Amino acid sequence: MDNEYTLEELACLTQEKIDLGEKLLEDLAKLDSVDGVRKISKKISQELKFLNKVKNTRTVSVNHILCSNLTHFGCLVQCLLSCENVTHVDYPLPLEERGSKLRVDIVADGGATWIKVIARNPKSLSDAVHGRTSYGSKSILEQAEEYVEAAESNPHMFKPPRVVFRFLSNIDDELVTELQQIGVIVLVLQTSQPVPRTETATVKSLNLDITTLIAYVSAMTNGSAHWEYNEPLLTEQARWEREKPIKPLLEQYFHGKELICCETAYSSFNEILSILGGPKEKSRAEELFRKVRILPDVPLPQEMKNIKVGGKIKPRSLQIFAFGLMHEAITVTSNEGFVRAARMQGLEVPVFLHDARALTEEKEQSGRLLDE
Structure with missing residues (x-):
């Protein structure tokens, strides 16, 4: 096949690819x-480098x-530039049932949308649909089923992310129908369609952690932040508060939502207070607890039973x-340590994080009162 091209033509085609790559790096730098x-x-x-x-x-x-x-x-980059609130690219997810990992090309809309980019030509697509690929490769329909199953197992704000397959080339109507029946949204990149955005999940209830209860009632957050304390950490918190x-951040987030609190958080907070x-x-x-419903503790859900306690993972926080x-x-919560440690063990918890404030x-x- 190389005989169909002169060396100069091959060099020209290679340079086109190199120019594309350099443009992609410029776009990704943003x-x-x-x-x-x-x-x-x-x-x-x-x-x-190779080209x-x-x-x-x-x-x-x-x-x-x-x-x-x-x-x-x-x-991938063309799709990436059309997405909103991208949180991850080439994101690995464990498939516990299959003992393998699934890679999501783009996680967009803050986590509510997963996108797989498929850049195959029509012939290659037809082969991939029917499993006529190299040994060990999955058909597109098998991949679709894996994505949808993984989305069900990894909810974002208590709902499975929507799964989008974005194709470079047009695909036949039969494949579109089969993918849609599995639960996949199908888009074609050539038409310059923007990815359909998922509406922000409206969660009506907020679970107040001990750290939030402390921050909300602290003297520091209620007009008394111009202090220097004997404890350097408190002095630093006061500077951050100023x-x-x-x-105001918490008040805005609380507005229009039900505030709830478990008995463990309530009793622990009162003990500290x-x-x-x-x-x-x-x-x-x-005054705060006139607006907060205190409810009984709950058993650990299945996804938490295998979390190892230790370090930042305390039984009370769990x-x-x-x-x-x-x-x-x-x-x-301001307990960012728990959130990170839980994520390392595969548990993603929906949180609103804020800076810590102590009772002061x-x-x-x-x-020592500072000059304002």
């Missing part, structure tokens, strides 16, 4: 902060051009976050 983008940029750079080498040594072949992954990366007040809280902080707590999951409520009314007696 999205450098998105998880996984640097990994894709590195893969594109490796492709460019430049075969071009410069005049050893390029047609297969080098046809088999280049830059076609796939081009589709720069970014927490209470009785030891460290000042009179005004205790008064604010009484109970509080389990309560939020069971009631399909977003847990409001009693600490003011030994502190």
Whole structure:
């Protein structure tokens, strides 16, 4: 087949691929902060390095051009640029039942949409649909079933993410119908359709963690942040509070939502308050709990039973976050350590994170009031 092209034509075709790769790197540089983008940029750079080498040594072949992954990366980046609120690119998900991993090309809409980009030509697509691929490769319908099953097992805000397969080439109506029956949304990249966005999930209940209860009633967050304390951490928190007040943020997030709290969080908070809280902080707590429903603790849901306790995973925190999951409520917390540690063990909990604030009314007696 190489005989159909002169060396100059092959060099020209290779340069087109190189130009594409360099443009993709420019586009990806704008999205450098998105998880996984640097990994894709590195893969594109490796492709460019190889293509430049075969071009410069005049050893390029047609297969080098046809088999280049830059076609796939081009589709991926084009799709990426049309998406909103992308959180991950090339995101690995464990498939527990199958003992393998599924890679989601793009996680968009804050986690509510999963996109698989398929850059195959029509002939290759037809083969892939019917399983006429290399040994061990899955048909597109098998991949669709895996994606939908994984979405069911990995809900975002208590709902499975919508699964989108975005094709470079037009596909036949029969395949579209079969994919839709499985539960996949089908788009064709050539038509420049934007990915359909999922409406932001409206969660009506908020589960208040101990850290949030403390932050809400603290003297520091209620107009008394101009202090220097004996404890450097509290002085630092006061500086953060002056720069970014927490209470207005919480008030805005609480608006129009049901506030709930488990018995464990309620009793633990009251224990802390009785030891460290000042009179005004205790008064604010009484006022707050006129708006908060205190409900019984719940058994750990199945997805939490295998979580190993230790380090940032404390039994009390596990109970509080389990309560939020069971009631399909977003847990409001400053316990970022638990959230990260749980994620490392494969548990994603819907949370609203805020900075920590301590009870400080009693600490003011030994502190120094700053000039405002």
